[in-house]
Amino acid sequence: MTYPPATDPVRPSPLRWLLPAVVVVTAWLAWPWVQPLVERAIYAGRLAAMPVPEVLPVPVQGVAKRALRDTWGVARGGGRRHEGIDIFATRGRPVLSATEGIVTRTGTNRLGGNVVWVMGPGRQMHYYAHLDRHGDVKPGDRVAPGAVLGYVGDTGNARGTPPHLHYGVYTGSGAINPFPLLTADR
Template sequence: MLKALRWTLPLVVLIVIGVLLYPYLRNAARYAELMREPMPQELPVPVKGVGRNQLVDTWGGARSEGRKHEGIDIFAKTGTPILSSTRGIVTRIGWNRLGGETVTVLGPGGNYHYYAHLSKYAADIRVGDWVEAGAVLGYVGNTGNARTTPPHLHYGIYDFKWKAMNPYPYLK
């Protein structure tokens, strides 16, 4: 019995690790490519039908709990498609207290593009998926701490150390 456990347990651990890492490993070459590329200096507005002239730079504004706003709020009707502003790998889909329903995409330069307050996700999106710029990630809503506000997308950009960058100057 002990002999069987000596090789079975490490095998089970390797299988579990493989299953957990598979979404990332299947795009290993693309991940390396993204890390070598610089971040684009111009990004499309990630809400369908919203133009640059409709944006307001809300970066740094006061927020609850003594926080500063680490992104830009892009207002649109509930259900308006949210589009990936860059190509990359979906690294997270899920709920958090502030952002509600969120999607994060790792893009060129190792920067994370964070989409928050979604009403729902695109039906075919999964962690580990490769997406192109313009791919639908989800739909505008007001989940999380935005439940008392008009529907909008909170869009943030973070470097590989999760330090926030103002997305407003990049959106064209």
């Protein structure tokens, strides 16, 4: 039996360190832009894993829970039903985040006017609408309970009605009535 002739072992390229070095330098240079995204993703995961609140504070400064009225499910134009409650207060009164969370959207829409969306514990989405103006928040901001999101108004389809906050809570299965959460005993 004959064997092939012995050959020299393959020698590694002298540039074998180049690709790992480029990856390390790129990651180091990009970290100031990447770090907030990583931290936000970690926080979003923590929020999603938290239990949903069983009690919520009234999200309008100075409004007592005894002043709330359950407007959930009331008929609206076009065959719609009211998916939230209206919290009446003087124009310009601060609207506060009911939970900790991440601001996912700010802006305007036809029905809600000036709106803010906050993802809270358990991935519930909290919707604040008819704001006179937005607070100093933008998408991606982390907010604590009680953070100012905006101010009571009558924008959107509430134009001409008494100033109020439309507050809604949404789950993966759809809207839920926030009234029992806002009026529950702590």
